[in-house]
Amino acid sequence: MEPLSWTGSIAFLNPLLMIAIAALVLSILIWIVGSILLPEEQVSVNADGTVAASGGIRGLTQQALRFSFLACVGLALAYLVLGILMGTSAGIIGAMSQQFLPVWVALIIVFAMSIAFKRRLGLYGKLYDSPIGMIGFGLVTFWVFTGIFGALDLIVTHDPLVQVSGMKNKVPGTPLPNLEEGEYAWYLLGGDNLARDVFSRMVKGAWIVVQIAPLATLFAFMVGITLGLPAGYYGGRLDTFLSFLANLILAFPVILLFYLLVTPEIVATGVPNYMAAVLFVFPILFIGVLLNSRFYTRPNFRTPLLIGVLGVAIWFYLSLISTGGYVINTDSYRIWGLPTYLDLFDIPGGILVVFVSVVFVNSPTVFRIVRGLALDIKTRDYVAAAQTRGEGPWYIMLWEILPNARGPLIVDFCLRIGYTTILLGTLGFFGLGLPPESPDWGSTINEGRKLLSIYLHPALPPALALLSLVLGLNLLADGLREESLKD
């Protein structure tokens, strides 16, 4: 087998891409300088009430920017489409775009459906009016689909944990020495220090992030909302106490907290299990209070609903916190949990402690945001109207205040998933929590950085992957903020 070059037989596109990128950079610079130096567009009002704007040089710079940007996008698409069609004969780029084929299909379906029905989709549909938001959403969905399909073994070319002899630190596109039947012939992004496939590890790493980050953020939001709403609504001693606790956690430097919480010794004492048992109660409380406050006037409907929903939630809760029949299982003592035959799933101790500490670090910030919003919204007229109507405090908090605080909360949710991703990377970077052979991005960066001055390829792909995912989330949040401010 021949080693693959980066672009293979579609190398004729490279000079074109160079030109397009140079043109894009140049036109951005001219656009910025032009916006300062050139005069503003002249807008004249005609007699019939219409408005006419002259293009001018300023308009010209905008046109140049638009066309060079379109050229770049078009060329990138050409690389992808040719790559999908030609596969490995289009080099590493081609092979990779072919491997990502399920992701492309899913992305096209999502975008086509969303654009077709965007007027009926509310805030999500409006996202497609903002280019920034669309780019961000595209990046995020790309990694989400990569994570999902990667977990289904559709994208990966090799097992991310298997070492192939002779592939240690090999450059991207190196063919495997002793090819077996049905095996992919190349290491697309090279081999790492332990001769594992960098490309497959990057794809598998996406799944770890996609699994943990949104869920941990969601839990942090449940905790923050359940505590922040009463703190803001009631105020007084409760507020002082809870705010003091939140500030206490916030005053901890995050890394110190991780080093204190996420060590094997602490896991052995069962502290993370206690924290999990406390933190994971909040979602149940939240759901229970949410439904009860809404339907308590209709007991016939409320009671079966609550029994059903809370029954499932508590079952999940118990399976979440108990492992192998125990809630806490240390050398000196144990606490019985759900018996194993009822236990839906087991979470390995390492993942649980990572999850718990990430939730723990994030919830005080959410608490402060929710408290601030509740303080602001509780002075509104509709809250006063609900109070006059005789609604209970929890109904007002959860069904009057919370829906009206959704805009900032959704935006913060996106930002916070990005931040959680960064935190997960930090944990991996210091080798805390997750097992050392785990393909998550932080651990891979940490392993790759040791040989960075000689071999770039093991560390850069996970670094760029993490960068693009967090960037996507930030852009998405920005787009959402812009669109939600419009109405």
Added chain:
Amino acid sequence: MGLFLLRRVGVMLLTALCLTFVVFFLTNLYPNLEKLAKTQGNQRMSDAQVAAWLDNRGYEQPIVKQYGQWLGIVPGFTNTLDDGQFVGTCVRPGSTPEDTPTFCGLLQGEWGYSTVFKDDVGGIVWKRLGNTGYLMFWVLVLMVPMALIVGVLAGMKEGSALDRSLSTFSIITTATPEYVSGVIFIAVFTSSTVGLKWFKGTATQAMDNPTFENFFLPVLTIALYGMGYIARMTRASMTEVMTAQYIRTARLKGVSFPNVVMKHALRNALIAPFTVIMLQFPWLLNGVVIVETLFNYKGFGWALVQAAGNNDIQLLLAISVVSVFVVLVTQLISDIGYVYLNPRIRIS
């Protein structure tokens, strides 16, 4: 103002007490102590021997009492073992029962003894803090002006080309954590594969002899990540000020745009960023730990990693105290500064 300060300092002390107790509790959990006993004594000690070792050295006392000893408000633990060895919380290698002080804790200026560096913790922390302080100084010198300039330029005219490109730039920097940007910088500027070799990939020499070549990359890595956030806050504050009534009045009076920005808008727009910069310190502390590990610069963050990795309880406690103290003091400064800078609050 005086009452406000007093209350703030009181809350701060209470917070510090709570936090140090939490750290003390977590570092003195039994598995940690067991590890300590095995590294200090003998790797192959049996469980009973470990318990005896810990009991002889006062680690089995109630946690609150130990905390008091560490603080220096409870007399230190001393004990003479069967073989005549004199041990205790205040005992240093080579000291005798006579010259060992009764109290030794934070209040007496005794930080304990590091088991990894075989030295007094106070000395280590000061030396490492000096290194980190130097790093932080240059980070602030680079980050604050850059962030303020970017934020003010972007917020001057909302929606302009300059605004959009600078905002994108600051979004990109906030999305790039230190361990990503550091790796990219090292890959691009120092590795032999790319061949630029403008900078050094480690900052080990920078501790004795900092030069632009070996010190710029760590500084830039921390500064970039912190910068984006401050710039965005500055931009938000600047756009808010630029839509205020008095700015419109100034414009209508015929004051030129640069003058409006420099003389009327800037002062009010910089109140919010001041608080944000102060509140960035805890995050900078994170960046310091990552960057010092990445560039092998032996500062405070490096000491934290060493202490935590090697189960050096006393050193880890001291480092926690210092970092918690830094965070709380910056919060206090930001509160006072906000009141002081904002005439609306100061005068009322």
